[in-house]
Amino acid sequence: MQRELIKNREDRESLAVLSWFDCSHDLLDLALLEAGELEQARAVWRPELPIRPDYFWLRWACVRGEVAVRLGDREVARRSYAELAPWRGCFAGLETGPLSLRPVDTTLAALADLLDDPLAADRHRPDGLRLEGRVGAVPWSTRALPADDVAAWPNGGSPESALTAPTAVAVVPTRRGTQESHR
Structure with missing residues (x-):
């Protein structure tokens, strides 16, 4: 159904008009690439x-970076890398609550x-x-992190231990770096 919606010319034009008013065009790009x-x-x-x-800048900047990678746009990738580098150690979008992207x-x-x-890639990926x-984002982590990399998992456990870890850690981006909140 989503693919049909995007293929409908009138809907596509409406989405294109909306994209000039905010950063939704980057999200539309990502949806089109996924389709x-x-x-x-x-x-x-x-x-x-x-x-x-504004409040959503980091989320949109990461979406734009992801789209640049998927489209192979090296110029935008260079800009995105420079803009995002100070935010390493944060989840994009976690500061907004309901929708978080990957780190x-x-x-x-x-x-x-x-x-x-x-x-740089080998430094950032781990x-x-x-x-x-x-933070217990097991669905992402278990796909790419070897289960025997014990240091990465909460309490020195396994990917499954992230689901039962007694403490939840929120890593929230701020303009001065990151702030951890333990609950």
Whole structure:
């Protein structure tokens, strides 16, 4: 059904108009890429539009970085990497509550891969995976982090221990870095 909605010309034009008023065009690009619609994603790709410097900036900046990787846009990837680097150690969108993306470190690793910087990618990827493990984001972490990397999992356990860890840690981005809240 989603694929049919996007293929409908009138709906596609409505979405394109909406995308000029906010950062939804980056999300539309990501949805099109997930649906396998590479050419449509390229047609609505508007990385020159600024991301509003508001409460949602980090989330939208990570979405834009992810789209740049998927489209192979090295120029936007360079910009995204520079903008996101100060936010390593944070989950993108966690500060907004209901919708969080993966850690900024994971996006930085993908950007570094595209930019042919394997040393940076190798530095960011484990940091992102460890952060996922620390906060119990097991669905992401278990796909990429070896189960025997005990140091990354809560209480020195296993991926499953992240589900039963007695403490929940929220890593919240702030303009001065990150702040941990233990509950």
